[in-house]
Amino acid sequence: MKIVKNVLAAFSLKSEFAARRNKLYRIAYSWCHDSTLADDLAQEAIYKAIKNAAKLRDVNTLDTWLYRILFNCWQDYLRVKGRNVEFVEIHDDAQLEHDESYQQSQIVDRVRASIEKLPMPLREVVTLADFAGFSYAQIAEIIDVPVGTVMSRLFRARTNLKQQLLDFGSDELVEFKLRRVK
Amino acid sequence: MGANEITEDKLNLFIDKQLDTDEMNEIHQILLDDKNLRERVCQLKAVRELVGYAYSEVPPSRYEKEKEKNSNSVYVKAIAASVTLVVGVLLGWVSHQYVPGSMNTVSAENVFQYVANQVTVNHRQRKIVLHIDSSDVQVVDAALKEVDYLLATYRNANAPLKLDVVTNKTGIDILRSKVSPYVDRIQELATNDNVSFYACSRAIAKASKKDGLEVMMMPGVITHRTVKDLISDRLQHGWVYIKA
Numbered sequence: 001m002k003i004v005k006n007v008l009a010a011f012s013l014k015s016e017f018a019a020r021r022n023k024l025y026r027i028a029y030s031w032c033h034d035s036t037l038a039d040d041l042a043q044e045a046i047y048k049a050i051k052n053a054a055k056l057r058d059v060n061t062l063d064t065w066l067y068r069i070l071f072n073c074w075q076d077y078l079r080v081k082g083r084n085v086e087f088v089e090i091h092d093d094a095q096l097e098h099d100e101s102y103q104q105s106q107i108v109d110r111v112r113a114s115i116e117k118l119p120m121p122l123r124e125v126v127t128l129a130d131f132a133g134f135s136y137a138q139i140a141e142i143i144d145v146p147v148g149t150v151m152s153r154l155f156r157a158r159t160n161l162k163q164q165l166l167d168f169g170s171d172e173l174v175e176f177k178l179r180r181v182k
Numbered sequence: 183m184g185a186n187e188i189t190e191d192k193l194n195l196f197i198d199k200q201l202d203t204d205e206m207n208e209i210h211q212i213l214l215d216d217k218n219l220r221e222r223v224c225q226l227k228a229v230r231e232l233v234g235y236a237y238s239e240v241p242p243s244r245y246e247k248e249k250e251k252n253s254n255s256v257y258v259k260a261i262a263a264s265v266t267l268v269v270g271v272l273l274g275w276v277s278h279q280y281v282p283g284s285m286n287t288v289s290a291e292n293v294f295q296y297v298a299n300q301v302t303v304n305h306r307q308r309k310i311v312l313h314i315d316s317s318d319v320q321v322v323d324a325a326l327k328e329v330d331y332l333l334a335t336y337r338n339a340n341a342p343l344k345l346d347v348v349t350n351k352t353g354i355d356i357l358r359s360k361v362s363p364y365v366d367r368i369q370e371l372a373t374n375d376n377v378s379f380y381a382c383s384r385a386i387a388k389a390s391k392k393d394g395l396e397v398m399m400m401p402g403v404i405t406h407r408t409v410k411d412l413i414s415d416r417l418q419h420g421w422v423y424i425k426a
Contacts, residue, residue, distance in 0.1 A: 021243075021245060022243070022245075022246065025240075025243045025245070025246075026237055026240055029237065029240045029241075030236075030237045030240075035240065035241040035242075035243065038240075038243065039243045039244050039245070042243065042245075043245075107235075108235070108236050108239070111232045111233065111235065111236035112236050112237075115233065115236065126233055127233060127237070129198070129230075130229075130230045130231075130233035130234050131233055131234045131236075131237050133234075135198075135200075136198070136200060151191065151194070151195070151200075152191075154194060154198075155190065155191045155194050158194060158226060158229045158230070159190060161229045161232075161233070162225055162226065162229050165228070165229060165232060166225070
């Protein structure tokens with residue numbers, strides 16, 4: 001009976017991981033801005049999670065645990081490639097054919113470009129907080145730093161982004177638009 | 183605690199609801215009177231929302247592509263619709279400011295307020311409280327344009343909106359029957375668009391005393407003891423605050 005229970009629990013966890021795959025991919029994408037790499041990182045994180053499922057003590061901490069694995073995969077990648085690796089986002093030009101999509105990509109480009117300029121530790125924290133919606137305590141757990149460090153990184157990241165984005169809707173945006181039209 | 187004593191890192195904690203209840207309430211109160219602080223909060227909230235927005239639509243992963251082959255994903259469509267709405271609002275605002283004679287009072291506060299408000303529309307009911315504390319024609323016109331704009335945006339997105347317009351100080355004048363030049367407009371908003379209008383009882387009493395006659399409000403206007411309490415209560419319950 002215990003074996004059946006364990007098997008069922010394993011299946012249940014596997015489906016929990018699969019359900020989170022898309023979100024893992026998106027977070028990974030927000031760090032690396034590369035869809036292939038983000039896909040690989042999400043895949044690797046799921047694989048490691050399944051492999052180490054027995055180590056998960058409390059199912060309530062599943063999200064934090066899973067994202068911590070993803071974060072570690074990302075850190076491993078950076079270690080191998082060198083932390084200063086530069087990611088260049090590949091844009092889908094077909095998107096620009098439609099006005100709406102063009103306008104959408106214009107805003108997204110602007111924000112992502114600002115995020116790209118952040119040092120990686122700030123980028124990681126700000127996306128975990130403001131995109132993934134994790135609390136300070138959860139982020140501290142995921143990236144394995146004190147909560148105070150999370151606060152300080154988040155503060156620095158938002159201050160930096162605010163300065164970059166304050167011109168939103170100003171002449172600079174018009175210039176940006178014109179540059180893209182050329 | 184004064185507005186100047188509120189540091190940026192404290193505001194970060196405030197928007198993330200990481201302060202204790204007393205501190206949260208204290209800042210909520212200061213926000214009601216301090217435009218500068220509201221602007222700072224709006225900017226920070228906008229940054230937070232924009233980060234979320236920037237990744238609400240990313241290139242599909244291999245896994246998603248496979249899945250999409252098998253079924254036409256409703257989820258992806260929903261996200262696309264929501265993002266389109268946001269962009270519409272953002273660009274709507276951007277073009278809005280270039281229209282001659284449009285809301286001159288628009289400031290960075292409004293830009294970021296809009297961003298902060300609209301990015302998370304996502305088809306859940308959005309509750310917005312619009313505060314008018316002046317009967318100045320420009321302010322009232324701008325506020326009513328804002329009301330029209332919000333209603334149109336949510337209507338186009340087929341997203342539910344609960345909009346309350348609260349007035350105090352001389353702002354109550356726009357709700358006075360036989361006095362307000364906006365009677366028809368306001369009644370139309372109340373009847374057709376389900377906008378609720380509130381007037382501060384204290385302001386009504388003051389106006390009555392000043393004018394030496396009973397101040398009558400239009401039918402349907404709800405009076406509240408103090409509008410500041412009403413706004414404070416709304417803010418604590420997740421409403422979005424816009425100051426005209």
